Amino acid sequence: MPHLAALATLAAYFFIAPAAMAAQSQWVQSQGGEVRIVAAKPLADGTIPAILDIRLKPGWKTYWIEPGASGIPPQVTIDPKDGIVFSGLRFPAPKAFHDGIAGYAGYDHSVAFPLSLKREKSGDLSLNASVFLGICKDICIPVQADLHLSLPEGLAENPLDRARIEDAVAALPMPPSGTFKVTAAAFDAAEKRLHLELVTPAAMPAEIFLSGPAGYSFGTPDTVVAQDGKVTAVVPVRVPAKGGALKSGAVTLVARSGDQSIETPLAFD
DSSP: HHHHHHHHHHHHHHHHHHEEEEEOOOOOEETTEEEEEEEEOOOOOOOSEEEEEEETTOEEEEEEEEEETTTTEEEEEGGGGGSEEEEEEOOOEEEEEEESEEEEEEEEEOOOEEEEEEOOOOOOEEEEEEEEEESSSSSSSEEEEEEEEETTOOOOOHHHHHHHHHHHHHHHHBBBBBEEEEEEEEETTTTTEEEEEEEEEGGOOOOOEOOOOOOOOOOOOOOETTTTTTTEEEEEOOOOOOOOOOOOOOEEEEEEEEEEEEEEEEOOO
């Protein structure tokens, strides 16, 4: 009997221990997919590596931060009373889609958005998040999820969770480089047009995505690869009734060319 009891205790340990090592919320299900938060052990500076993990069913899509006229941008709210500060989501470069009526930017595959989190107190922590996003196919289904996970002070490292988070960070756009960068940007307030010039790797075409201040939206870029290898683009801008001229730094550009992508704020000429 003592031997059987020991085996039972050991079996229970192997079934229970992985949950104690993992910092994952439960999956919240929707018709087109499911969503959760995965976190790793806080770093020495208080940063909490974490992702919003979205698993899509085949044929379903979700949206980028600036999704287009009919999209739902992902939103996350973290309860600050638990001692965790949230300063935003980060996004891999999206794809451009058109449903026959309007264009939008998003993802047609499972995707993870890194969360910028930092602890403000020591000891055991709880992460309580409210998530709102759209998962769409022929129709768009808003998903409202309340996600919870515990971050005990003695949280053991989970290599699989750490790998998921590191993969999500590695998929983010890079800063501009000598072979992939914006060389000129200007906003024409009268025409409500944004004029861009880029250098891309091997003078390849580029998909361009823009996000800006609340109320501003950006149409489909008209891009041309010039003879000198530079990419030029003209982007229509919808300016709100009380909006003024766009200022340098107010608009963020994400560009994808081949398997490379960059992200940078625009400085207007």
